[in-house]
Amino acid sequence: MKKGCSIALLVLVGLVLWFIYGLSTVFDPQYDKAEIKQKIGGTLVCSSVYNADHHSWQYDVSYKYKTINDSLIDIGSGTYYGRNWNKDEQLINYKKWTILKTGGWIGTDKVIIGDFKSKQWKEYEFTPESIEKENLWLKSNTRSLLGWCCSETFIDKIGNGKIVVNYKFRTSERHTKDYETRKIYYEISDVTGKPIMTKIE
Numbered sequence: 001m002k003k004g005c006s007i008a009l010l011v012l013v014g015l016v017l018w019f020i021y022g023l024s025t026v027f028d029p030q031y032d033k034a035e036i037k038q039k040i041g042g043t044l045v046c047s048s049v050y051n052a053d054h055h056s057w058q059y060d061v062s063y064k065y066k067t068i069n070d071s072l073i074d075i076g077s078g079t080y081y082g083r084n085w086n087k088d089e090q091l092i093n094y095k096k097w098t099i100l101k102t103g104g105w106i107g108t109d110k111v112i113i114g115d116f117k118s119k120q121w122k123e124y125e126f127t128p129e130s131i132e133k134e135n136l137w138l139k140s141n142t143r144s145l146l147g148w149c150c151s152e153t154f155i156d157k158i159g160n161g162k163i164v165v166n167y168k169f170r171t172s173e174r175h176t177k178d179y180e181t182r183k184i185y186y187e188i189s190d191v192t193g194k195p196i197m198t199k200i201e
Contacts, residue, residue: 034087035066040098042067044089059085063100063112076112076121078102094161097193101155109155111163113193124195126153126165131184134197142182142200144169149176153184161188163195 030050035043043066048059063075080103092099096115104110104125114121128151131137132144148170156164163186172178186195 036087036089038065038091040091040093042091044091044100045072046087046089048085056082058082059103061085061102063089063102065091065116073116073119074121075100075114076102076123078110078112079105081106092158094188095190097161097188099158099188101158104153107150107152107154109153109165111155111158111195113188113195115193122193126155126167126184128153128167128169131165131167131197136197136200140200142180143171144180145171145173148173156183161190162186163188 032048032050034046034048036046038044045064045066046061047064048061050059051057059080060077061080062077065073065075067073083103085103089100089102092101096117097113098115100112102110102112104127108125108127110123110125112121112123128144128146131153132146146169151170152166152168154166156166158164165184165186166181167184168179168181170176170178171180183201184197185199185201187198188195
């Protein structure tokens with residue numbers, strides 16, 4: 001009987017220690033790496049750090065492009081906050097520019113645009129603030145509550161030098177479910193590579 005009690009006690013202590021260890025490490029960073037074959041050729045080498053807390057989680061991803069000659073080119077980084085990283089990013093060519101769509105901060109997407117010859121890359125994040133300071137938006141006289149929870153600016157599609165962004169914004173102070181959406185159209189400048197707002201629907 002005593003032997004059985006001792007074994008049960010040891011098992012119980014082991015379970016408690018395992019539980020305490022699990023709690024102490026559940027929010028430790030987790031590291032991952034992915035190599036994604038690209039339709040344009042070469043490989044996108046992605047290194048990520050996953051962090052979580054009691055409220056949300058995020059993937060911070062850094063990107064490098066591995067050419068067919070195995071040389072590595074730094075491109076930039078993205079963040080998927082509160083959403084999964086699908087490990088499916090694809091580089092898109094447009095004239096001399098190469099475009100990578102990735103996550104921005106909370107509720108946003110961004111693009112990293114550059115060219116392999118100069119090895120210069122710039123990030124353009126589509127945020128409510130960047131959208132609403134544009135002349136086209138100001139002229140539209142759209143009523144929105146800038147800075148109120150929880151707006152979203154996610155890229156719908158990219159192709160032929162054009163980017164379409166879905167912008168969801170709050171319209172009522174009292175009603176938390178009152179939102180409107182607009183499609184924001186951009187064209188990538190042939191000269192600078194910067195996305196320029198051209199239309200709002």
